[in-house]
Amino acid sequence: LTAAAAAGAAGLATGAAAAHAAAAPRDTGEPDPALAPARSRAGARGGLPPALLTPTPSQVHLVAVDLRADPGAPAREAARRVLRIWSREAAALHEHGLAALVEGAPSQGLRPASLGVTLGLGASLLAAVGLADRVPPHLEDLPAFAADHLEPAWCGGDLLLHVGAEDPVVLSSAVGHLLGAVAADVRVRWSLAGFHRSAAAADDPSATPRNLMGQIDGTVNPRPSDALFGPQVLAAHPEPALAWMDGGAYLVVRRIRMLLDDWFALDPRDREAVIGRRLDTGAPLGGAAEDDRPDLAATGDDGSPAIPLDAHIRLAAPENTLGARMLRRGFSYDQGWDARGRRRAGLLFTAWQADPRTGFTPVQRALDEGGDALGPFIRHEGSALFAVPPVRGGAPWTAHDLLG
Numbered sequence: 001l002t003a004a005a006a007a008g009a010a011g012l013a014t015g016a017a018a019a020h021a022a023a024a025p026r027d028t029g030e031p032d033p034a035l036a037p038a039r040s041r042a043g044a045r046g047g048l049p050p051a052l053l054t055p056t057p058s059q060v061h062l063v064a065v066d067l068r069a070d071p072g073a074p075a076r077e078a079a080r081r082v083l084r085i086w087s088r089e090a091a092a093l094h095e096h097g098l099a100a101l102v103e104g105a106p107s108q109g110l111r112p113a114s115l116g117v118t119l120g121l122g123a124s125l126l127a128a129v130g131l132a133d134r135v136p137p138h139l140e141d142l143p144a145f146a147a148d149h150l151e152p153a154w155c156g157g158d159l160l161l162h163v164g165a166e167d168p169v170v171l172s173s174a175v176g177h178l179l180g181a182v183a184a185d186v187r188v189r190w191s192l193a194g195f196h197r198s199a200a201a202a203d204d205p206s207a208t209p210r211n212l213m214g215q216i217d218g219t220v221n222p223r224p225s226d227a228l229f230g231p232q233v234l235a236a237h238p239e240p241a242l243a244w245m246d247g248g249a250y251l252v253v254r255r256i257r258m259l260l261d262d263w264f265a266l267d268p269r270d271r272e273a274v275i276g277r278r279l280d281t282g283a284p285l286g287g288a289a290e291d292d293r294p295d296l297a298a299t300g301d302d303g304s305p306a307i308p309l310d311a312h313i314r315l316a317a318p319e320n321t322l323g324a325r326m327l328r329r330g331f332s333y334d335q336g337w338d339a340r341g342r343r344r345a346g347l348l349f350t351a352w353q354a355d356p357r358t359g360f361t362p363v364q365r366a367l368d369e370g371g372d373a374l375g376p377f378i379r380h381e382g383s384a385l386f387a388v389p390p391v392r393g394g395a396p397w398t399a400h401d402l403l404g
């Protein structure tokens with residue numbers, strides 16, 4: 001039903017996994033045939049990140065790390081080592097699972113559960129290794145937004161480890177293993193685990209998942225079969241200096257806390273007006289079904305817009321953002337309550353795109369400028385941007401053509 005489910009998040013594999021064809025995540029099922037057009041378009045330049053080939057996993061863990069500043073260890077060597085080790089270990093995990101590699105692993109007796117690993121590079125990494133001239137302008141820091149309440153400790157990162165799986169023990173043990181393997185070279189800057197409802201609990205596992213606000217979230221997304229999927233989601237870099245990212249994707253990560261007590265204090269009809277969609281079916285107000293195209297011109301009986309002027313979907317719509325598009329894949333996070341008794345829960349928002357300057361940024365600006373009705377119920381507390389290189393057949397490790 002959804003592009004999020006179809007194009008979905010994540011068999012999340014590294015370039016390494018793709019470089020070692022036999023090491024791709026092995027129990028993710030068949031690639032969605034709808035992805036074939038996007039895959040073949042990308043094929044000439046590398047390959048669609050495997051992250052886009054398999055359904056959204058029910059569990060993810062994102063870990064951003066920084067290189068340790070060690071005068072005795074040149075940064076470039078350390079970056080190479082981390083990418084080489086992560087690529088090798090990810091391929092081994094995809095192929096065999098942790099239990100076959102490490103005696104006494106917590107995942108003994110568990111199948112690989114669609115484990116998939118993706119690696120991202122931050123602009124700060126390229127600066128640290130003296131490759132500032134190879135930084136695509138796409139990777140420039142995101143501008144400040146009115147919605148920002150950012151905690152520096154939850155922002156940025158030299159490298160991103162993005163791991164998805166269907167099982168929390170498989171996921172946790174793989175993340176621990178990957179971090180342990182590079183502990184001498186990196187320190188964790190921030191990490192955040194996210195989840196979706198499990199397929200086992202869902203009446204309809206193909207239905208678009210709901211977020212913790214109870215909304216069906218992920219309906220409007222570019223579909224892999226769309227002619228524009230490739231141009232909107234995959235980066236085009238014909239310039240030799242930036243060829244290492246040709247066919248890759250830029251990943252915006254936002255940690256967005258939800259003020260759930262305030263949200264659920266709202267009348268359900270008011271909650272629908274905030275988004276511009278019905279809570280039960282996800283249909284746009286004035287429409288009948290989830291997949292109906294929102295009619296921004298529709299009016300109610302009293303002549304007022306069916307989708308309010310400050311509704312989230314009106315402001316974020318391509319009509320209002322010069323056609324900006326990205327592949328949104330949100331996950332929920334829930335870390336209980338903070339010391340002041342407030343819920344620490346929300347949306348681990350991830351957005352994949354060809355260029356954040358024509359994807360995430362204009363949409364967030366439009367939400368800011370239009371006074372997004374969702375704004376009072378959310379707080380953007382973390383932010384990061386990573387380059388996720390394409391899959392290169394035969395490359396020994398991820399981003400080898402940049403750092404090798």
Ligand code: HEM
Nearest residue numbers: 215216217218219220256275313316317318347363364378
């Ligand atoms: C649509 C929720 C943050 C961009 C939607 C929808 C929901 C939703 C329920 C309608 C269903 C769908 O199409 O997926 C939320 C929540 C957020 C959040 C709860 C924060 C906690 C963001 C952010 C952006 C964004 C940060 C980008 C800057 C969009 C876009 C659409 C959308 C582009 C589709 C609009 C259209 O109909 O064309 N969001 N969203 N959202 N959201 Fe968000």
